[in-house]
Amino acid sequence: METKPTPAPTDFIREAVAEDLRLGRYTYVRTRLPPEPNGYLHIGHVKAFLIDYNIAHENGGEVILRFDDTNPAKEETEYVDAIKDDAAWLGIHWAKETYASDYFDRLYEWAVKLIKMGKAYVDDQSAEEVSKTRGTLTEAGIESPFRNRSMEENLDLLERMKNGEFPDGSRILRAKIDMGHPNMVMRDPAMYRIIHEPAHHRTGRNWCIYPMYDWSHGQNDSMEGITHSLCSMEYEIHRPLYEWFLEQLGEFKPRQIEFSRLNLTFAMMSKRKLRKLVEMGMVKGWDDPRLTTLRGMRRRGYTAQAILDFIKKVGVAKNTSWIDFALLESCVRDDLNRLAMRKMAVLNPLKVVIDNYPEDLVEEMDAVNNPEDAAAGSRKVPFSKVLFIDQDDFREVPPPKYFRLYPGNEVRLRYAYFIKCVSVVKDETGKVSEIHCTYDPTTRGGDAQDGRKVKSTIHWLSAKHAIPVEVRLYERLFTHENPDEGDDFLSFINPESLVIPENCFVEPSLANAKAGEHFQFERTGYFCVDQDSQPGKIVFNRTVTLKDAWARIEQKTNQ
RNA sequence: UGGGGGCUCGUCUAAUGGCAGGACAAAUGACUCUGGAUCAUUCAGUAGUGGUUCAAAUCCAUUGCCCCCAGCCA
Numbered sequence: 244m245e246t247k248p249t250p251a252p253t254d255f256i257r258e259a260v261a262e263d264l265r266l267g268r269y270t271y272v273r274t275r276l277p278p279e280p281n282g283y284l285h286i287g288h289v290k291a292f293l294i295d296y297n298i299a300h301e302n303g304g305e306v307i308l309r310f311d312d313t314n315p316a317k318e319e320t321e322y323v324d325a326i327k328d329d330a331a332w333l334g335i336h337w338a339k340e341t342y343a344s345d346y347f348d349r350l351y352e353w354a355v356k357l358i359k360m361g362k363a364y365v366d367d368q369s370a371e372e373v374s375k376t377r378g379t380l381t382e383a384g385i386e387s388p389f390r391n392r393s394m395e396e397n398l399d400l401l402e403r404m405k406n407g408e409f410p411d412g413s414r415i416l417r418a419k420i421d422m423g424h425p426n427m428v429m430r431d432p433a434m435y436r437i438i439h440e441p442a443h444h445r446t447g448r449n450w451c452i453y454p455m456y457d458w459s460h461g462q463n464d465s466m467e468g469i470t471h472s473l474c475s476m477e478y479e480i481h482r483p484l485y486e487w488f489l490e491q492l493g494e495f496k497p498r499q500i501e502f503s504r505l506n507l508t509f510a511m512m513s514k515r516k517l518r519k520l521v522e523m524g525m526v527k528g529w530d531d532p533r534l535t536t537l538r539g540m541r542r543r544g545y546t547a548q549a550i551l552d553f554i555k556k557v558g559v560a561k562n563t564s565w566i567d568f569a570l571l572e573s574c575v576r577d578d579l580n581r582l583a584m585r586k587m588a589v590l591n592p593l594k595v596v597i598d599n600y601p602e603d604l605v606e607e608m609d610a611v612n613n614p615e616d617a618a619a620g621s622r623k624v625p626f627s628k629v630l631f632i633d634q635d636d637f638r639e640v641p642p643p644k645y646f647r648l649y650p651g652n653e654v655r656l657r658y659a660y661f662i663k664c665v666s667v668v669k670d671e672t673g674k675v676s677e678i679h680c681t682y683d684p685t686t687r688g689g690d691a692q693d694g695r696k697v698k699s700t701i702h703w704l705s706a707k708h709a710i711p712v713e714v715r716l717y718e719r720l721f722t723h724e725n726p727d728e729g730d731d732f733l734s735f736i737n738p739e740s741l742v743i744p745e746n747c748f749v750e751p752s753l754a755n756a757k758a759g760e761h762f763q764f765e766r767t768g769y770f771c772v773d774q775d776s777q778p779g780k781i782v783f784n785r786t787v788t789l790k791d792a793w794a795r796i797e798q799k800t801n802q
Numbered sequence: 803u804g805g806g807g808g809c810u811c812g813u814c815u816a817a818u819g820g821c822a823g824g825a826c827a828a829a830u831g832a833c834u835c836u837g838g839a840u841c842a843u844u845c846a847g848u849a850g851u852g853g854u855u856c857a858a859a860u861c862c863a864u865u866g867c868c869c870c871c872a873g874c875c876a
Contacts, residue, residue: 254815279876311876370874377872381804384872415874425805427872436874456876480806480871501807503869508813556825558815560808563869567813570826580839615839646837655835689835700835766836792837 254559256500260298260471263498269470272304276330276337277460277474279311280322280444282514284329286535286550286571290505293554295473296335305338307467312344313459315443323444329537333547341467343459344445350454350462351405353492354416354434358397362491363434364390365400366417373415376422377430383423384430390419404437407451411437416452420487428484434458461485462494469497475504476561502559509568509719510535513727525736526720532773532784533720533740543717544761544771544786546582549575568719572787579761579769579786584612584619587657587702588749588764588783590714592631594677594706597662600628605705609688610658622752626659629706631748633767636701639667639675644796646698648678655700657765661686702765709748713782715773716742749781756781763789 274295357363378384416435435452532543553574613619641649653663662680723735768788
């Protein structure tokens with residue numbers, strides 16, 4: 244065999260996991276997907292999901308989907324369903340679906356245990372007082388006057404907090420650690436807060452106290468036997484607390500490892516700002532194809548495979564990083580190039596009359612469905628005297644290096660004939676309204692008998708057979724690489740992020756295209772049938788354009 | 803400013819004391835019935851300064867810059 248074994252992709256987390264196994268720190272691998280059900284999954288979550296999922300499976304382990312539902316004020320069942328749907332679409336299989344709220348009882352028992360150990364206390368200070376006495380980055384905090392009350396009183400108070408005897412914000416349970424700790428996270432962090440409204444989406448009104456992330460997450464990891472709790476860098480300073488709780492309790496201790504989160508240029512990842520875009524109507528919903536929510540990307544036409552490839556190429560590290568949006572586009576082009584059926588579509592039609600073509604003749608031309616896949620076969624495309632071509636493919640006065648149609652020039656109509664432009668008709672404003680060409684009958688199918696060449700091949704549609712459709716041309720939502728920078732992200736919105744041209748036509752073979760199907764419109768881009776499509780009114784979303792060498796040449800010569 | 807983390811081509815990422823490599827982007831050319839795809843080539847990097855070493859992106863010291871933390875959010 245000549246094929247070299249490709250080394251398995253590795254990174255510092257995979258190495259750490261392998262070492263843990265080798266040294267026997269853990270005898271198996273189990274990770275968890277920890278979404279908070281308060282919004283839709285976006286591409287940033289996908290990176291985290293895939294790291295957890297892949298590392299577990301590469302080691303013969305499993306992953307638990309655990310919803311982090313510790314705050315009833317923000318969480319809803321609707322999001323739970325959407326997250327599961329998105330994760331499944333990506334091809335993620337979870338061994339078990341759990342909720343932080345499944346463990347509320349046990350967590351409460353552990354809190355009681357900590358109180359009995361003298362490691363936690365009920366604080367009657369207001370949120371404002373707690374905040375004020377926390378100290379600053381450089382100064383130690385001040386201990387609460389309630390810090391040293393008796394175990395019995397703490398137990399009694401916590402019980403009554405749980406039973407709903409006190410109003411929201413009146414008391415919290417805090418871990419008793421060190422108000423002078425240089426790491427602010429360790430300055431007697433809150434464990435439980437009182438929340439009466441609204442009802443929790445799963446536990447209803449059973450609970451009036453809810454655990455904070457720090458008190459819930461690590462303990463849940465431990466209860467589920469998670470070996471590796473993988474999360475983003477901002478949790479690094481929480482790791483000492485994660486470990487402190489489990490050490491005090493003497494429970495199984497998973498290893499938390501942090502990696503840098505995914506930042507994507509020209510994309511909005513902030514949940515709060517995403518919500519604002521949706522609520523202000525700047526985009527049409529959480530599944531707007533301009534968003535990098537998974538639902539948006541799906542609707543835009545990104546394939547799961549392309550997204551998986553992208554995440555693999557992004558890698559895993561601890562550096563603050565900004566991934567170029569072009570890398571995502573490259574991945575989706577690569578995947579769609581392999582699988583998308585080719586079609587002809589004219590989005591900005593120019594009427595072409597073939598002067599020497601018989602008035603009523605219609606010919607069926609053979610067109611290849613996918614040059615990358617011989618098994619995809621071919622189809623018939625009707626040809627007749629009056630055609631549409633794209634406006635971009637004709638210039639009355641050709642710029643330098645322009646190979647397409649212009650007066651006197653001959654080009655090939657893809658899979659049809661060579662044509663030559665002989666005259667131009669203009670409307671009253673002086674704009675070219677139609678052009679006249681002659682065709683060479685001996686070039687049927689697209690090859691010249693005499694071996695002569697043309698420099699360009701353009702796509703076309705028979706005017707009377709063309710199907711009118713709606714086409715939505717999407718561009719980047721923002722004009723700024725990092726729209727999250729500064730406070731006025733709305734000013735970075737690209738006014739041309741969605742353009743719907745007036746007269747778009749596609750070839751008749753697309754008449755029965757179904758929502759979700761991917762196509763390449765030759766020489767134009769990749770498109771996906773939108774769910775808004777109706778019988779007789781198909782809607783296409785542009786997933787991504789094809790690379791356009793001519794656009795670059797033109798841009799350069801214009802400078 | 804206290805604590806924590808980071809710094810390798812424009813971007814992302816390898817190299818685990820021994821030839822700084824890959825991908826995306828960019829550029830040039832070949833090929834082409836998609837100015838697509840493909841192929842070839844090119845451009846381009848170890849934050850600075852010292853030190854250890856036969857040998858340093860890697861080890862040590864030091865400086866600089868960037869990110870995170872003062873929610874009863876996660």
